[in-house]
Amino acid sequence: MDSTSRPANGAKVYEMLWDCKFCGTRKLLGKTHRFCPNCGAQQDPTARYFPADNEKVAVQDHVYVGADRICSACNSLSSAKAEFCGNCGKPLSGAAQAQQGASRTGDEDEQFAESDKVYQKPKPSTAAAAPPKQGFGLKPLLILAVVIAVIGGGIFALTRSQTSSAYVTGFRWERSLNVERFQAVPGKTDCNAVPIGAYSVNQQYEQVGSRQVPDGETCERVQIDQGDGTFREEERCQTTYRSEPVYGYVCYYLFNTWVFARAEKLEGTKEQAPTWPSLGSSGSCFTLGCEREGSRNERYYLALRYGDRDFECPVEYALWEETGLERSFTVEVGSVLKDVRCGTLKPSG
Ligand SMILES: [Zn+2]
Numbered sequence: 001m002d003s004t005s006r007p008a009n010g011a012k013v014y015e016m017l018w019d020c021k022f023c024g025t026r027k028l029l030g031k032t033h034r035f036c037p038n039c040g041a042q043q044d045p046t047a048r049y050f051p052a053d054n055e056k057v058a059v060q061d062h063v064y065v066g067a068d069r070i071c072s073a074c075n076s077l078s079s080a081k082a083e084f085c086g087n088c089g090k091p092l093s094g095a096a097q098a099q100q101g102a103s104r105t106g107d108e109d110e111q112f113a114e115s116d117k118v119y120q121k122p123k124p125s126t127a128a129a130a131p132p133k134q135g136f137g138l139k140p141l142l143i144l145a146v147v148i149a150v151i152g153g154g155i156f157a158l159t160r161s162q163t164s165s166a167y168v169t170g171f172r173w174e175r176s177l178n179v180e181r182f183q184a185v186p187g188k189t190d191c192n193a194v195p196i197g198a199y200s201v202n203q204q205y206e207q208v209g210s211r212q213v214p215d216g217e218t219c220e221r222v223q224i225d226q227g228d229g230t231f232r233e234e235e236r237c238q239t240t241y242r243s244e245p246v247y248g249y250v251c252y253y254l255f256n257t258w259v260f261a262r263a264e265k266l267e268g269t270k271e272q273a274p275t276w277p278s279l280g281s282s283g284s285c286f287t288l289g290c291e292r293e294g295s296r297n298e299r300y301y302l303a304l305r306y307g308d309r310d311f312e313c314p315v316e317y318a319l320w321e322e323t324g325l326e327r328s329f330t331v332e333v334g335s336v337l338k339d340v341r342c343g344t345l346k347p348s349g
């Protein structure tokens with residue numbers, strides 16, 4: 001499902017709530033009640049929380065100027081546009097901002113309950129607080145180093161080899177010929193692109209693909225604390241899509257062409273001179289079922305022995321041709337797996 005976001009629509013602004021920790025009065029309004037109406041205590045911006053849906057208090061014609069500022073001298077809350085603290089008169093430039101941006105999201109028809117406090121007051125650091133762990137990350141690094149060492153060591157061990165000497169015990173050649181047959185091959189294409197020479201063309205109307213069509217939208221409700229005692233509520237929607245088949249004309253046809261049919265293979269030792277497999281009828285034939293020669297492949301092998309072990313290596317024809325029985329070679333053999341590396345085979349002396 002592909003989806004696109006569109007801008008928030010109809011954001012509304014409501015009061016955050018706070019509880020007075022001095023007299024216990026609950027559900028005071030974040031914007032209206034800068035001081036507790038019961039005991040006069042100053043609002044603590046870190047005590048703000050989102051109300052339940054049935055207790056939301058709208059803020060009419062709210063002009064948002066930014067998160068509140070907190071006076072560094074007396075901790076009083078001021079509007080972001082105030083230049084001086086309303087309580088002690090200290091300039092507010094550089095003053096800390098109340099926290100903002102906390103949010104919660106729910107389905108369109110979900111009922112929100114009252115939230116917990118959305119911010120935690122930073123705890124003053126004390127000697128009793130656990131010191132930051134110094135060695136964090138060291139242990140994983142150590143494990144990683146061990147793993148790398150083990151893998152590296154394994155690769156090193158598997159790559160190590162030693163030079164062994166071997167001698168020739170026999171010869172083998174292999175020659176193969178790919179045989180092609182003239183055949184009717186079925187095809188399917190856009191009707192504008194039927195190849196020349198095609199026949200039995202059959203036009204069909206059928207599904208040729210699919211397209212995504214918009215099919216409603218899914219929405220969610222988001223509340224975002226603005227840091228000035230209010231929060232805004234938005235609806236965020238995404239278009240959903242469904243897949244719809246697309247129909248069109250397609251052409252089916254037959255086309256005569258040469259197709260790989262099989263490989264003919266011959267092999268022998270040095271007693272028989274290498275020869276190519278042959279096709280009885282090599283004339284130029286162009287009816288269905290005719291066969292012709294395709295590509296050719298040839299390989300030449302030396303049979304060798306080192307110690308009590310026999311193996312075979314492919315070599316160039318010239319080397320195969322000039323080499324006699326019992327001629328000595330050197331070859332690298334893996335130290336661990338005892339694998340013969342034919343790429344390193346060299347005549348010795
Ligand atoms: Zn109070």
Ligand SMILES: [Zn+2]
Nearest residue numbers: 071074085088
């Ligand atoms: Zn102040």
